[in-house]
Amino acid sequence: MxxxxxxxxxxxxxxxxxxxxxxxxxxxxxxxxxxxxxxxxxxxxxxxxxxxxxxxxxxxxxxxxxxxxxxxxxxxxxxxxxxxxxxxxxxxxxxxxxxxxxxxxxxxxxxxxxxxxxxxxxxxxxxxxxxxxxxxxxxxxxxLVRSLASHCAERADNDIRNALEAELSRQKWGDSVTLHVADGVVTLEGRVLDSREKTALHVAAENTIGVKSVNDRIEVVVPPDMPVPPPGFYL
CATH class of the missing domain: 3.10.580.10 (CBS-domain)
Incomplete structure (x- = not known):
């Protein structure tokens, strides 16, 4: 108070x-x-x-x-x-x-x-x-004005998060990260197998109305090489 x-x-x-x-x-x-x-x-x-x-x-x-x-x-x-x-x-x-x-x-x-x-x-x-x-x-x-501005900023963060989550839910590659929003800054965390997914997630975040910046903590991980099947394996 x-x-x-x-x-x-x-x-x-x-x-x-x-x-x-x-x-x-x-x-x-x-x-x-x-x-x-x-x-x-x-x-x-x-x-x-x-x-x-x-x-x-x-x-x-x-x-x-x-x-x-x-x-x-x-x-x-x-x-x-x-x-x-x-x-x-x-x-x-x-x-x-x-x-x-x-x-x-x-x-x-x-x-x-x-x-x-x-x-x-x-x-x-x-x-x-x-x-x-x-x-x-x-x-x-x-x-009062400072209090209202603070509440508006808090609501804006919620709006940003809801809008970005809605956008990612429409994309097949959008379920691989968790996101946080604070003061208009979006933080993306998670792992993807393709660098193109990382780029698309960043673009989706920065194009969301109200976002000031994107803190990208997404890791691109490379799966281990698959073993080469022996000759005649598929015959």
Whole structure:
């Protein structure tokens, strides 16, 4: 089972809670990242600030009226949080806390489910309270693609073997070898009495769709000379 540890980015870029919001924005832009873990002086994770936090800024919505229904149904705490995120100057006032996290030995499937359930794009990876990495949707997608490619390669090997076995079963000379397929490479093993059989077996293998190369281990063996019958033996 693939673990988060194997796909995460180690030693991620972080920021402190007393940094200014504009500093966090510049760090994200300079590093081409969409979120920053917020840590204290000991490296313990406090929260996370992401691009979605900037979408709620008062500078962007200065003239936008507040929705009356949203204000009516929101809790006092929720409205206070919105206000802090809209007008706060320090990262600690704007960040989302506590951050949703994942353990390094959790499965990639677990990380993907957390991202989908919480509708987030990144997960800090923590051991205890210390952040040791970060895993993003991109990381999960890349792992998925590698897994699919591996499975496709495995299926392709089976397809190659089945196709070649079917071809050899149609030939009178095709039953003298055993074959193995790994990563598109066909290995032929066995003994034949005629070098022309060896050539035909090699041709059949290399002409099978999907074959990258042929490892030919076929031996041509010469039968011992037949004894010469005595004169008049057939008379």
């Amino acid at each position: 693939l673990k988060v540890r194997s796909i995460m980015t180690s030693n991620p870029t972080t920021i402190g809670p007393n940094a200014k919001v504009w500093e966090a924005a510049n760090v994200m832009l300079d590093n081409r990242i969409s979120g920053l873990p917020v840590v204290d002086q000991s490296g313990d994770l406090l929260g996370i600030i992401s691009e979605s936090d900037f979408l709620r800024r008062n500078e962007i919505h200065a003239d936008a009226p507040h929705g009356l229904w949203r204000d009516f149904f929101s809790s006092r705490g929720g409205l206070a949080e919105d206000y802090a995120k809209s007008f706060g100057n320090d990262v600690g006032e704007v960040m989302s806390s506590p951050a949703v996290t994942v353990q390094p030995d959790a499965s990639v499937e677990t990380a993907a489910e957390l991202m989908a359930e919480k509708n987030i794009k990144r997960l800090p990876v923590v051991e205890g309270s210390e952040i040791i990495g970060i895993v993003t949707r991109f990381d999960v997608m890349a792992a």
